[in-house]
Amino acid sequence: MSEPAPATPRSAALVVNPAARGVRRFDPARAARYLERRGLTVHLSVPETPEAATAAARASAERGDALCLVVGGDGSLRAAAGGLAGSYTALAAVPAGTVNIWAREAGIPRGIRAAFECHLAGQTAAIDLGLADGHPFLLMAGIGWDAEIAARVNPRLKRVAGDLAYILEGLLHLPALRVKPAAWSTPAGRRAGPFAWMVLGNSRLYGGRIQLTPGAVIDDGLLDLIAFCPSGLLPAAALAARVAAGARQGSSIVSERTPELVFETPGFPVQLDGDPIGVTPMTFRVAHRALRVSLPAGPLPGVVGGGRWEVGG
Template sequence: MAYREHMLHAALALGIIATALAAIALVLAVETYRAQRSALAAPRTQAPRALPVLPRSVDDDGSPAALGPAAFVINPTKVADVARLEEMARTTSRELGLPDPLLFLTTAEEPGRAQAAEAISRGASVVVAAGGDGTVREVARSLVRTGIPMGLIPSGTGNLLARNLDLPLDTVTSLVQTALSGRDMAMDAAWLRLVPPPAERRDPDPGDEADASDGSDAETGPDPEPTPAQPSEHLFLVMAGTGFDAATMADTDEGLKRRIGWVAYFLRAVRHLGARRTRLAMKVGHGSWRTYRVRTLLFANCGRLPAGIVLLPDAEIDDGYLDIAAVDTRGWLFGWVSLFWRVMLQGLGWRREMPYDAASIDFLRGRTATVALDQPEPVQVDGDVVGEAVELHVRIEESGLVVRVRR
């Protein structure tokens, strides 16, 4: 009887702890969502700050060369007030002495890549992606290796790239000003090629046979030469992964995301806490194959998540390396509670291993990685599920993209 009472008390205590952690996570999520919504709802009458003068290039005769117009690629399903944003783009361009901006709206058929390509052909000096992470990724795909900077007006669910670049998310006015008059910074671009299950495979394009896994790891070998993107590759700027995170995103309803933001992921994640662990083999760079059994496998270009959570503390957006996290938990709920505390503590600088820990995170770094999965698993890039795969080939392209950040 005493043993049963002891187990009952232990289970009750664990339930209380888990409930408290869930409440904390939910509060953080709600506060982040409110801050995001308040930024997008900033009043039109807000006076803009003084704008710096943009540097201008020089023509052959030594006279200042005129800057081309800014281009705005706007996703009307994500931006709450398209007319307001277009007017802000015109006003700020005129204040900076720029030509009137080029304005493009995305569609379901053309989600941003074609619009960005047209902007480049028309001499745009900067291309601003206004929308969610998907819009940003589509615009960036056209800008990789061009040297033309990309500005950001984030208005989607997570806006993780904007947070990792420390953009001013307080008002849309600040974001527009930064996009048009900020500092240019080179960041890495990451690419993922998935191999679908045999039943889903199609005849490959000629370029698909190129092995995107060639390259060097963080310790040995020369820097890889830039590799042109293959038709089957997916660009990601923040994180890609498979396992728990991809399954959660695949299960999250778009309508729910529109209503409550990234909190929707938190609510759907509960369904997958007890799902089977993913079995895989992975080779990083020129290293040896290693087997893993994980809850989730993540490839990161940068490491900050919503609510200030730092999942990969060593990840840098411009260091030329992928940061990889093989995350595992054991003991069901106890394992997830342990993982939550581990992530919180490492964000504060605590990186020591804990005895009898029910969660583990193996960190690896390299320029390329190849993964073989024991069964088809969903794969996500920057929060969008791109299909199921039995193999993954991931690589980093150092300084592949130029972005506008605050001065």
């Protein structure tokens, strides 16, 4: 990525997802006035669709804003990242979604005002952006069972129950899940055989509760692959219990770090950061340090390896 032009000092976009779980009583105009009292020139947007959120973030990058403050969940951040990639404008998460995995990874506090203050006094870094046939993701891509479950979660239940909605749907849908043959390839080689589920982790937390890819570093140019390949449904249930207990190795578990993966077999559902996005075949790769993010001042979060840091939003 070529070095972008410097951002406009003290200029920011405020992009608010009106459907986010945490904005039921949130007043975007009042929030914009608060930021203006803190010395920012604020460009407010309340997009109704992910495509409109991407466009708002792209406009922020084109203006040269220092920050693009996104009030919403991980899906909102993913949409904004697609518009900010390659620019100097930093994605600043204001957690108001269902799980807020990136905010947890980065140490961004809950509470909209607390998050604003965190970014105003924070630091920025360049991190990797995952791409699935060009669709961006910050945290992870999932193929197979988890994407199938994510596609079935009721949005209304998700707003009420949060991440427990995924667990409930998983339990309800478990009898319908099947192990199927699949093939994929990375620069290290090709693998084919029984397949249930794969995660390509750009970061560590999965679902906000467990670390399926505990060694992932979000600026190393690699995705941490973990694939679950049991021979049938009963071995799959035993494997799931082992994974829940912390297992990350075994004869039915494949793990690797890779800059790219081509999933060849058609028809497997795919989710990106919890959002269903389509089906395979699909190519997954890393855009190395293509996205700037705003993070709290102080010690670096463990998921960040060696990005170049700058003080101040």
